[in-house]
Amino acid sequence: MAEDIFEYLRRSPPRCLAAFGAVLQNEFEKRHVRVAEFEVSCGKCKTAKFDLGILARVWKEGTETSEIGVSATCSECGNRETLFDGTRFGYDGEHDHLAFLKGDDIESPLGGDRAVRVRVGFTYNIETSELLEHAAALNKSPQDFFDWFHVLTPGAEDWNSVWEFECA
């Protein structure tokens, strides 16, 4: 019974998109790596353009700062949501591997001051059977255990990755 991670993604995006509308736009497989991309809209007013921000945190011990996530503020109604936070989402987030980075966000703009359409991509590197077993053992959803996250915005010809995070 080899189930496909795409079947789970078609039913529901990863839980970090719960506050957004999300439509699966693209899914593809390169060797054993599977990637799914969703276009997001505002969960309140359904507008599909956002001002993006990069979220960073200072390490609990020391002064080093790491980028850990992205915020999205709706260009129409101003609703602001966290689009991704590596300390809570993805493989390491689900396992709380990045607890040393929890704290207050330092936010800086991502991209220009022009509101943009946004897609987010989730990459799954581990074998699907392993992924399903892993999620079942923790009573969580397999689509939440992605190992790479990226944000795309429209470029002149295609969508370009503007921010990414290694989650495992």
Ligand SMILES: [Zn+2]
């Ligand atoms: Zn809105």
